Amino acid sequence: MDSKLKAAFDSLQADEELKQKAWEAVEEKRKKRRSHYGKLIPAFCLLLLCLGFGSWRLYAAPVAHITIDINPSVELQINRWDKVVNVEGLNPDGEALAQSLSVRFWDYSQAVEEILQTPLVEEAAARGETLAVGVMGDDSQRREKMLEVISSCPGIGQNAYCYAAGTEQIKQAQEAGLSCGKYQAFLEWQALDPSATLEQARTMTMSQLRQKIAGLSGENQTQAPGQGQGQIQGQGQGKGWGAGGSGGKGKQGK
């Protein structure tokens, strides 16, 4: 029976038509697959590109600015994760300083410390120039927190003035043709001396403005200021709050 079974099964064979149809079915499937993946792969790559670009934009988007104003003047743009995403010089010395720095992607407090330790800044501080460090941004909580952190930086010593300001005040400073720090100082001066003008402020350095304010506040210690409320303890020393006309807040360095 074995041989007969074998012979019987031998008679069952796949004809060429059957083989050809199977081959064609395989080819058809391959073509469909290539076409399917052919569309998917570019779409996937595009998606990855968009995600990558979108993620980078999110990461690189500044939510706050820190200006360090002593001449040189530089501005740090800070992202939502407290990292420096850009450094810009606000004047020729500031541009030179910005180019020499590599604080991008650093934590902002470390970047500020690094800048305050640069020779240019240290020399200016040694000459008695006033250092103004401003924190600007729309989020008041973030501004306050950053202000607190920066005020505690080791480089913030005598003759240092830290302040925070919202977008509105930045705009006003720009319209007045002053840096935000100087504009705040001008407002403080004007609060103490209503005859103060923008033209005068423009010709003065930050140190001169601070000295003016210190002098006037020393004279007017017993009098309430003209605009807003402020308390400055000592002259250029101790911690105090100076109120700008648009609700800015400042802290005097230690």
Add this chain to the structure above:
Amino acid sequence: MHSEEEVRQAIDRCADMVRRICGVHLKNREDTEDIFQTVFLKYAMSASEFQSLEHEKAWMIRVTINACKDLLRSLLRRRTVSLDEVLEQPAPIAENHREMLEAVLSLPVKYKDVVYLHYYEGYTASQIGEILGKKTNTVCILLTRARQMLKEKLGEGV
């Protein structure tokens, strides 16, 4: 995925075997074509790396048997047809072969595969057990009973 060349070679090597297994299970040419294409499509799209031709053959047998069983489970496909339709192919089949094939085709499903794999492909009971996922003893029993049934159908003179 297997390359075009690999698929062509597999078709050349295994087409007859796949055809025979289809012939043992299926009732018409249309279903045979269907399963034939399914098996080689699966082979083409499979990422399986075969250690040897024997390994590939065993894979092909399993896939073909499973595909045939899946098709038969589908209610729409269940209908009885004549042997002529089942054995439909260009070359005529000799009468004695037809008788034998008819006897095998009339066996219950569980006997058909073991009969084919043992008597035609020459696998041992344990090898058949591995391919079909059955115990060796079970295969031996199936083979013994299948032989008895075939003898009853075909007469003791077979």
